Amino acid sequence: MTASPLASADAPAAPLERFAAAIGLRNILTADADTAPYLVEWRGLYHGRTPAVLRPGSTAEVAAILAIANETLTPIVVQGGNTGLVGGQVPDESGREVVLSLARMDRVREVDAAGGTMTVEAGCILERIHAEADAVDRLFPLTLGAQGSCRIGGNLSTNAGGTAVLAYGNTRDLVLGLEVVLPTGEVWNGLRKLRKDNTGYDLKHLFIGAEGTLGVITAAVLKLLPKPVAREVAFIGVESPEAALDLFNRLRGAAGSSLTGFELIAHTAFDFALRHLAGARNPLSAPQPWYVLAEVSSGSRALDVRALFEEVLAAAFEDGVVTDAAIAESLAQGDAFWHLRHGLSEVQAHEGGSIKHDVSVPVASVPAFLARATAAVEALVPGCRPAAFGHMGDGNIHFNVSQPVGADKAAFIAGWDAMGTVVHGVVAELDGSISAEHGIGRLKRHLLPGVKAPLELDLMRRIKRAYDPNGILNPNRVL
Incomplete structure (x- = not known):
């Protein structure tokens, strides 16, 4: 018998051959050049390895993949647009974790302008959703700097925030229903358009914000709103x-x-931004x-x-x-003002190493947090450059700290945990959160025991075991 082209030293041939039978060999990437974009997150903090990247084109194919993975105990890491900031979407360094990319599942299934809903698949890019809503004179308000490349499944899985939370809420506030494939391969069809439905547990909220650890979101019913006239x-x-x-x-x-x-x-x-963002100028x-x-x-x-x-x-x-x-x-000028804001994350890369903190405190405590956190990091790393920005209206500050001018980038980044300790210490004193909108992933997993009560962590683990008893889905993320 001829050896399978999917066989490797890192993973048995049998599961990969079964994946190929389920979704077609052409939808599995194994060559290093093809898998490389899926193995690193955009800040470069995490570089993983994988035997294969699976690219299903339907919910049925996702279900087949997870059923095989559950039976063969093959760990699966789910990836949307790979714009996450806590490392949860890239495989680890073991070479065992198989990447499940939802990029091909990008269809808009229905736009219901009269009912104020849009049903989309998880791989749909956020910017396209905006365009589809605009075409029927409606608004989908979730707005992010990465909206040209992030996908709605990832937004849902991380309960993304963005710049419109003040008026419209987080992603979970913009969803009516979900379609989810469980780790066992079972499909829950919760694609309901109902605004009110008190028939037991609201299951969709378990999957929103769970960072892909409980199931794979494959489609969603999103709320559309009237467009502002002014x-x-x-x-x-x-x-x-x-x-x-x-x-x-x-x-x-x-x-x-x-x-x-x-x-x-x-x-x-x-x-x-003025130095590095194309077309930027000070409006003042x-x-x-x-x-x-x-x-x-x-x-x-x-x-x-x-x-x-x-x-x-x-x-x-x-x-x-x-x-x-x-x-x-x-x-157009209003959009140019927003362009300055949305470009703030990307321009920091031009200034060397940047240690980032996605935190929230009560709105009234934002000034105190900024003063105390700034003093703390400047004492820890003299010459560092705090470059804070964020959603003051909801208390979420991106407290990013750039390296001192001329400093060694690697040495500065090596101090990430030490700087996080002092910043998160200020957050704790002000009754805030160590993760406002980016999630936990791998980056902040070790911090959870310090901010969650033992009972909270135990309840989270019980839910994980109930939904994913074999621990195959996004293992070692969040918990």
């Missing part, structure tokens, strides 16, 4: 986070739920210690959004809360 975006200079918090409360008081964005940006992070007349990007939008023409903005900013100027501001004169 939208104003302002770029604002303030002296301090305290002033930004004051401005947030003024705008929230005046606009209520029409305040759809409120982002805080430190001058260091903004300077990086002079550099500022801190910047705020605020957006107010409304579905009613009765609300004069621009007049509201101008009134709040004028009063804030008079009271010394705001030092400079520019309200976008067009939709």
